Amino acid sequence: MPNALKHNDQSPVVQIQDLAKSYRVYQKKEGLAASLRGLFHREYREVEAVRGIDLIVEQGEFVAFLGPNGAGKTTTLKLLSGVINPTSGTAKVMGHVPWKRENAYRRRFALVMGQKNQLWWDLPAQESFRLHQQIYRIDRESFDRTRDELTELLEIQELLKQPVRELSLGERMKMELTAALLHSPEVLFLDEPTIGLDVVAQHNIQQFLKRYQAERQITILLTSHYMKDVAALCKRVVIIAQGRIEYDGSLSGIIDSFSGHKIVTLQFAEDDAMKDLERFGQVLEIVPPKAKLRISRADVPKTLAAILSQHVIEDVVVEDPPLEEVIADAFARARNDQDETIEPADDASAHAESPS
Amino acid sequence: MYTRAATWWTILRICLEERLVYRGDFALGTLMRFLPIVTQIFLWQAVFHASGRSELGGYAEQHVVAYYLLTMLSRAFSSMPGLASGITRQIREGEVKKFLIQPVDMLGFLLLGRIAHKVAYYSVAFLPFALVFFLCRSYFSDLPDGAATHSIATFAAFLATLIMGFILGYFLEASLGLVGFWWLEVRSLLFVYMLLSFFLSGHMFPLDMLPEPWRMIVNVLPLQYLAYFPAAVFLGKVSGWELLQGLCVELAWMLFFIVTARVLLHRGFKRYSGFGG
Numbered sequence: 143m144p145n146a147l148k149h150n151d152q153s154p155v156v157q158i159q160d161l162a163k164s165y166r167v168y169q170k171k172e173g174l175a176a177s178l179r180g181l182f183h184r185e186y187r188e189v190e191a192v193r194g195i196d197l198i199v200e201q202g203e204f205v206a207f208l209g210p211n212g213a214g215k216t217t218t219l220k221l222l223s224g225v226i227n228p229t230s231g232t233a234k235v236m237g238h239v240p241w242k243r244e245n246a247y248r249r250r251f252a253l254v255m256g257q258k259n260q261l262w263w264d265l266p267a268q269e270s271f272r273l274h275q276q277i278y279r280i281d282r283e284s285f286d287r288t289r290d291e292l293t294e295l296l297e298i299q300e301l302l303k304q305p306v307r308e309l310s311l312g313e314r315m316k317m318e319l320t321a322a323l324l325h326s327p328e329v330l331f332l333d334e335p336t337i338g339l340d341v342v343a344q345h346n347i348q349q350f351l352k353r354y355q356a357e358r359q360i361t362i363l364l365t366s367h368y369m370k371d372v373a374a375l376c377k378r379v380v381i382i383a384q385g386r387i388e389y390d391g392s393l394s395g396i397i398d399s400f401s402g403h404k405i406v407t408l409q410f411a412e413d414d415a416m417k418d419l420e421r422f423g424q425v426l427e428i429v430p431p432k433a434k435l436r437i438s439r440a441d442v443p444k445t446l447a448a449i450l451s452q453h454v455i456e457d458v459v460v461e462d463p464p465l466e467e468v469i470a471d472a473f474a475r476a477r478n479d480q481d482e483t484i485e486p487a488d489d490a491s492a493h494a495e496s497p498s
Numbered sequence: 499m500y501t502r503a504a505t506w507w508t509i510l511r512i513c514l515e516e517r518l519v520y521r522g523d524f525a526l527g528t529l530m531r532f533l534p535i536v537t538q539i540f541l542w543q544a545v546f547h548a549s550g551r552s553e554l555g556g557y558a559e560q561h562v563v564a565y566y567l568l569t570m571l572s573r574a575f576s577s578m579p580g581l582a583s584g585i586t587r588q589i590r591e592g593e594v595k596k597f598l599i600q601p602v603d604m605l606g607f608l609l610l611g612r613i614a615h616k617v618a619y620y621s622v623a624f625l626p627f628a629l630v631f632f633l634c635r636s637y638f639s640d641l642p643d644g645a646a647t648h649s650i651a652t653f654a655a656f657l658a659t660l661i662m663g664f665i666l667g668y669f670l671e672a673s674l675g676l677v678g679f680w681w682l683e684v685r686s687l688l689f690v691y692m693l694l695s696f697f698l699s700g701h702m703f704p705l706d707m708l709p710e711p712w713r714m715i716v717n718v719l720p721l722q723y724l725a726y727f728p729a730a731v732f733l734g735k736v737s738g739w740e741l742l743q744g745l746c747v748e749l750a751w752m753l754f755f756i757v758t759a760r761v762l763l764h765r766g767f768k769r770y771s772g773f774g775g
Contacts, residue, residue, distance in 0.1 A: 264516055277602045
């Protein structure tokens, strides 16, 4: 396993403390008159993209950042890769302060952004790879080895000699990944690596990342909108909404912390039993002989007992609501909370009102 | 040192390859460069014919043509098509991030790209250039003793002005492009620059034909080094102390723009990363 575990000391790979980033955006009002006024007097709005994040990531972790658009996920990755400076707070990656942009740091990580190109458009990808070899000072032997290994894993050997502009989006993404991994980075930041790809290509990239990470034990921070990406790859999930961390834990734990409800599906023996089910909980769907109810988690045993005592039930299924729905609810709640006092994420389920 | 040289060589090689992808456009662009010179020759023939004089502003008729041929050569070194606008586009579209993330210096990288551009250009343009100069050799007759055709020292000075002209042109245009960190769109700035440069670099007419105070203004500006100065040196118009002084001022301007571009890049990156990327 070459180049792995270079980060030997025991301290965490990523340490973030109270990191915040806000920036001003020019507010242009509608209309020509407003445009003219804008020539002399500009109004700016302060956007708080990240509002005080604390995070520790250990060596070898594969962490997913989830959150709605504009939640601060990409901003966080940009901060960690040194593209932007924070407004306040500190962060260290492998002992380096990212925004100092030391070459020593820049040779140890890689950032891959979904649609952005680090490859030369008109040249075959192998030429861009050569350039990376020089920029990152990779010796010829390990360059050849890494390149062959990556291109074999991603099944792109045949495409190396083809100009990048003639490749499909999926093939290009594979080339981007290869370029980013040539210098064997110890930390990898992936911003929407599967955006715009078809299901097969998404799956390929997922499988590749999973295998690569498992083999090399590198640390990966990923943002994605695709729950499938996250479910397939990451044991640890960090939910960011409104620039704050709302949740940090396992994927399955999200349901426990954010959803106060269970979905109960009942199959009745007689159809007329389905008339006034509202008294047991929120009715989601009735397709005789089945009915689907949303019931507060704490009330499930009591309600079930009541239903069973009053009706003849042929089948019962109690399940958690779909993950996407729970997360969407969590995002919506974070948005509602933003102007109110900040509540710790753990309390989120306690004060949850029934989300529809 | 060796690894750095290898890096530069690779960048140079790849830029060269990229240049040669569009062979047709490249060849046509090279040939088109010679078209304006033909119209200039006809124009000045008409001017001399109408005035009935054999010398205008210190230039014999054939030497005016020689001057144009030489400014064409010096502009081939100093002009940087698409450099400033390319830098602004990279800033606007976020491509500039690459230089924040990867361990590579933006100005150095683009400079190598330009060198490759010029090398590729000359490898194609050498033959037509040589042919044109050969056909026009009679225009270079009767030059004074100080001209590059007679003196090796002048020829060396001429080469120095060409190379400094390239570096000056690169850092000057790069500085203009880097203003894009603040303005996002620098098209009008570039337009003003192109206009000024067109008249004040000596591209249109020999600058020493200008009356005072224009002559003096042009003298303190850096633009004359992009076209006029190398040609004037070759033709022996500038010599002795004046030549040495001119070379020193050109060097000073060159250093000034190297520093300016560096400062702009540093501040620009700072602003960019403060702004939100």
